[in-house]
Amino acid sequence: MSSLLIRGGRVIDASRELDRVGDVIVRDGRIAEIGSNLGQADEVLDATNCIVCAGFIDTHVGVRDPGFEEDETTATATAAALAGGFTRIAALPDTLPVVDNAAAAEYVVLQAKRAGNCRVYPLGAVTRNHAGEELADLGQLARSGAVAFTDSTFPIASAEIMRRALEYARMFDRPIFVHPQDPTLTASGVMHEGYYSTALGLRGMPAAAEEIMVSRDIALAELTGGRIHLMSISTQGAVEQVRRAKQRGIKVTCDVTPHHLVLTDADMQKYDANYKVRPPLRTEEHVRALIDGLVDGTVDAISADHQPWASEKKDRELDQVPFGIVGLETLLPLCAKTLVEPGRLSWLQLISKLTTGPARILGWTEAGTLTTGVSADVTVIDPTASWTVDPAKFRSKSRNTPFGGWTMQGQVKAVVIGGEIRFRVTEV
Amino acid sequence: MSPSASPSAAPTALWNRPHLLGLQGLSAAELTIILDRAAEFKRLHAAGQTKLDHLKGVTVGNLFFEPSTRTKTSFSLAAKRLSADTVDFTASGSSLSKGETFIDTARNIEAMGVTQMVVRHSTSGAPYHLTKHLKAGVINAGDGTHEHPTQGLLDIFTIREHRGQIAGLTVALVGDILHSRVARSNIWGLTTLGAKVIVCGPATLIPPEIERLGVEISHSLDAIVPRTDVINLLRIQAERQRSAFFPSIYEYAHFFGMNGNRVQRARKDVLILAPGPINRGVELTPDVADGDRSVILDQVTNGLFIRMACLSLLHEARPVSGQH
Numbered sequence: 195m196s197s198l199l200i201r202g203g204r205v206i207d208a209s210r211e212l213d214r215v216g217d218v219i220v221r222d223g224r225i226a227e228i229g230s231n232l233g234q235a236d237e238v239l240d241a242t243n244c245i246v247c248a249g250f251i252d253t254h255v256g257v258r259d260p261g262f263e264e265d266e267t268t269a270t271a272t273a274a275a276l277a278g279g280f281t282r283i284a285a286l287p288d289t290l291p292v293v294d295n296a297a298a299a300e301y302v303v304l305q306a307k308r309a310g311n312c313r314v315y316p317l318g319a320v321t322r323n324h325a326g327e328e329l330a331d332l333g334q335l336a337r338s339g340a341v342a343f344t345d346s347t348f349p350i351a352s353a354e355i356m357r358r359a360l361e362y363a364r365m366f367d368r369p370i371f372v373h374p375q376d377p378t379l380t381a382s383g384v385m386h387e388g389y390y391s392t393a394l395g396l397r398g399m400p401a402a403a404e405e406i407m408v409s410r411d412i413a414l415a416e417l418t419g420g421r422i423h424l425m426s427i428s429t430q431g432a433v434e435q436v437r438r439a440k441q442r443g444i445k446v447t448c449d450v451t452p453h454h455l456v457l458t459d460a461d462m463q464k465y466d467a468n469y470k471v472r473p474p475l476r477t478e479e480h481v482r483a484l485i486d487g488l489v490d491g492t493v494d495a496i497s498a499d500h501q502p503w504a505s506e507k508k509d510r511e512l513d514q515v516p517f518g519i520v521g522l523e524t525l526l527p528l529c530a531k532t533l534v535e536p537g538r539l540s541w542l543q544l545i546s547k548l549t550t551g552p553a554r555i556l557g558w559t560e561a562g563t564l565t566t567g568v569s570a571d572v573t574v575i576d577p578t579a580s581w582t583v584d585p586a587k588f589r590s591k592s593r594n595t596p597f598g599g600w601t602m603q604g605q606v607k608a609v610v611i612g613g614e615i616r617f618r619v620t621e622v
Numbered sequence: 623m624s625p626s627a628s629p630s631a632a633p634t635a636l637w638n639r640p641h642l643l644g645l646q647g648l649s650a651a652e653l654t655i656i657l658d659r660a661a662e663f664k665r666l667h668a669a670g671q672t673k674l675d676h677l678k679g680v681t682v683g684n685l686f687f688e689p690s691t692r693t694k695t696s697f698s699l700a701a702k703r704l705s706a707d708t709v710d711f712t713a714s715g716s717s718l719s720k721g722e723t724f725i726d727t728a729r730n731i732e733a734m735g736v737t738q739m740v741v742r743h744s745t746s747g748a749p750y751h752l753t754k755h756l757k758a759g760v761i762n763a764g765d766g767t768h769e770h771p772t773q774g775l776l777d778i779f780t781i782r783e784h785r786g787q788i789a790g791l792t793v794a795l796v797g798d799i800l801h802s803r804v805a806r807s808n809i810w811g812l813t814t815l816g817a818k819v820i821v822c823g824p825a826t827l828i829p830p831e832i833e834r835l836g837v838e839i840s841h842s843l844d845a846i847v848p849r850t851d852v853i854n855l856l857r858i859q860a861e862r863q864r865s866a867f868f869p870s871i872y873e874y875a876h877f878f879g880m881n882g883n884r885v886q887r888a889r890k891d892v893l894i895l896a897p898g899p900i901n902r903g904v905e906l907t908p909d910v911a912d913g914d915r916s917v918i919l920d921q922v923t924n925g926l927f928i929r930m931a932c933l934s935l936l937h938e939a940r941p942v943s944g945q946h
Contacts (some may be wrong), residue, residue: 246773392829395644395746395768400830465747510723513746513766 195222196236198613200572203241207248208416209563210547211451214555216518218246220570223613228564239615241574244607246561247545248279249571250525251552252256253449254317254344254371254425256501256518257283259305261513267504267589268302271522272311273589276617278522279548279606282313285570286347287324289482294319294330299338305576311616312609313571315341315556320359320370328471329359332367336366340425341556346373348515351377353410360420369447373431374407375399377474384513386459386474396512405431412439416445423555424448427500428473430483437492439506447555449495450484452528453519457596468596471501472517487546495551497545498525502592520590525584526575527602535578535603541577572610579614627738635937641760643750644769657779659931660924667927676697676934677706683736683758687713687724689742692922693763693773697740710738720926724748732758737741737940738933741765745776746803749899759936767801772931772932773897774807776925778815779918781852783924784893790814793845797856797905798827798867804854804897809835820846823856823878826867847888853894855880855905870903880906885915893917 198220203229206213217232218225255275258266268285275283285302287293299316306314318335320343322328332343343363343380350356350372359370380399386400389429408424410434415422427433427448439446456477469475486494501518508515529548533539539547555560560568582601585593609617624912637655645653661795666674682701686694686899694710701708711731711927721838728739730820741749746766753760764770793812799821812819813836821828822840842845847853858874868874894906894916902908 223904310916387830389831389834392832393806393835395766395806398830465750506723511727511743511751513745 195523195614197226198237198570198610198615199232199235200239200241200574200610201248203244203246203574205246205564206542206545207564209248209565210544210552212564215541216470218564218572220317220572220610220613223570225564225566225567225570227373237615238360238573239610240303240618243343243467243576243577244543245545245577247573247575248549249573249611250279250548251282251562251610252280252497252500252522253284253342253423253495253552253555254286254454254497254499255283255432255522256288257285257302257314258289258502260301264504265507266323268305268314268618269309269311270591271500271502271590272306272309272314272501274327274520274522275312276609277589277606278525279564279573279575279609280312280522281314281573281609281611284315284317284473284556285342286346287319287344287556288348292319292323293340294322295325295330296330296334297393303339310475310539312611315339317341317371318343320345326350326352326355329355329362332359332362332368332477333366335536340368342369342371342423346371346375349377350374353414356411357414357418360414360418360422364418364420369423369557371423371425371578372407372411373425374411374427374586376403379403379406382513383470383474385462386476386586388459388477388592390459390462394465401429401431401476401480404429408432410427412436412444412446414438414527416444419445420586421445426451426454426473427493428454428476428480428484430480431488432491433483437487437490448492449497449552449555450488450493451472452521452532453495453527453596455484455532456528458482461596465512466596467510467515468519468594470515470517471514471519485533485599488533489538491497494547494555495531497552498522498524498546502590503549504592506593508594518591519596520588521524521595521596523588523590524595524597525615527580527581527604530577530604531602570613576605576607581605629660638939640770640936641753641938642905642932642936643696643760643762643930644755644813645656645771645774645807646769648814650814650816653775653778653815656775656928658937658943659935660775660927662778663930668933673703673705675705676838677701677704677937678683679737680937681707681709681734681736682738682740682933683731684708684710684740685728685731686711686742686763688742688764689714690742691765692925693742696922696925697763697929700926703714703926704930704934706738706933708796710735725752728752731861732756738937759940761932761936762828762855764803766803768803771806771807772925772928774811775932776921776928777804777808777854777895777897778811778867780895780921781893783839783920784917785851791851792818792820792849793852793854793880794820794822794850795854795856796822796843797858797861799832799856800827800829801859801862809837809852820850824848824868825875830918832906833880843884850892852893852895853880853888854897854902857897857899858901858904861911875904878909879904880882882909885910885913897921917932
């Protein structure tokens, strides 16, 4: 009988709209009680002036192990996740080999156990080798732990394949995650198509490329009754379509990234590869639409869309470098800066986008919550602690971030998984 | 602010940029400094001073990561006319094919003592990227579809030479605006100096929101020909046809090619420019290319003086210039 007392924090449980100052007591790795002055325990974590909430969940993380260990390993990705407040991450299957079979999925689970940081769940490929041609072994992937299916950042060009995947995945009650970009309209693209792509002479990717695929995938979700999740949407049109589809009862969910809320296509004037992301950074009006979508519940979750790349891959010509930035360790302060500080979301609402929202996307009922009896996955954050991003100190193996040098508020102080303190900031 | 109002020695003091990456952001005064310096070099040349010593003891690197004949030759000759030594690098048959990055290539060339780097690259922004890795001054000799500042300057120089000034003129840029770095440099430079710019081409080759650069958009060459002072015919690449930007070269030439009939309907003193290399019969017919309104060869000649001006001004702006 081991016990842990998380004392004196502002306890926020989005699963039941709880927001009160108090103690959380954990016994045998499970949430035992939330209340005032709950007395003593084997171990005490002081949470005075901090927020105590369920551990964050990221539904799509580039872990890149196996095959791309120069970018990231399971050990470094999960260490970065812990430092960012995440207790559960789902690993993208765009590894080498691709996670399109049971053995590959089991490797992901095994590596996570070896690392011993946060919980890791495999995402299985929709199509064999992400080629978009034939279905991967979806049933066996599900049995080996795959919590959803996705072809990662590769769009599934064939509507026929997408239809069959949605139908087939229904049998296992797993959603299909898509990266909605029409491949013919985004080919060789570097940034959002608009004024800045014109002025900078960089190949554009129009907002329509995303809106077309969102429209198609919503229509297929309606046709098949399957569950579709749109990863990292970035356009006003996509938000509007998801809003209407949800009103009509179609099983569609979506998430956004913090960088699409903080940056715009104007940042590409720096010709810096750390701003080259997919979908591309858009204009102010798209950013406003994404935030409105978060506020009214159209957007279910926020994902870092963590995409680590070794420096030799990013320090190249802009049209040659891969898309994406590391994001696990900077997600919280960016969200606080963009959403909480301007008063668009309360802390409870923001935490829902990081806990209950992603849990709902994956169909998890016992995650993202502090309900009595669930496994004690808890994150403690200091909402007012100010810190400066120093990429050299990232736990992630990669440093590809545009936020180096940014001073922001909101810092993860401790992370508890299954009642055990796995991460803790030691004060200097 | 009028540069002509300044004392004769003052303008050079205004040029203090270590790099020339584009014409975007250059002031009218800065543009005029370059144009005036080029005019001075042209006068000296006409007076028989073909070899000057502005860059004596300086080594200029010509880094061409993308093939070029005329720009590279022009820069190389410009450096030599100023008594510089030159190191030429061309991508084909180089260490790039052995996997070296363009940054490492540039740093290796710089390590040979190069303080001025002329860079041509197929990726927009590549010269800007190099400025973060090099101590040398960088001159953009064309980057992707972004800018080609010396080409823009030599076009403007040629127009000014024939017309005396840029302000008040109407200049049409015709053809593939979307993929043209020459178009962008012309737009920034010409509009800053007070010209009205019309971009004219098929709708597929006009990039989005270009009107925010202060230009007018037209899809009819016939409609704009009578009201332009200058027509600059940008190169059309045949491979664009395969990407469905236009149905055929024939159809392109029919609507956007400059021919004798269109010259007839133009102003008597219209200037015909083309950055080249030209496709005879596509952007313009041979009678126009070789006709009395064409200043295409003047552009090539002037390009040399513009590049001499840029090389010398950048060298003088270096904090350590003249120290060794």
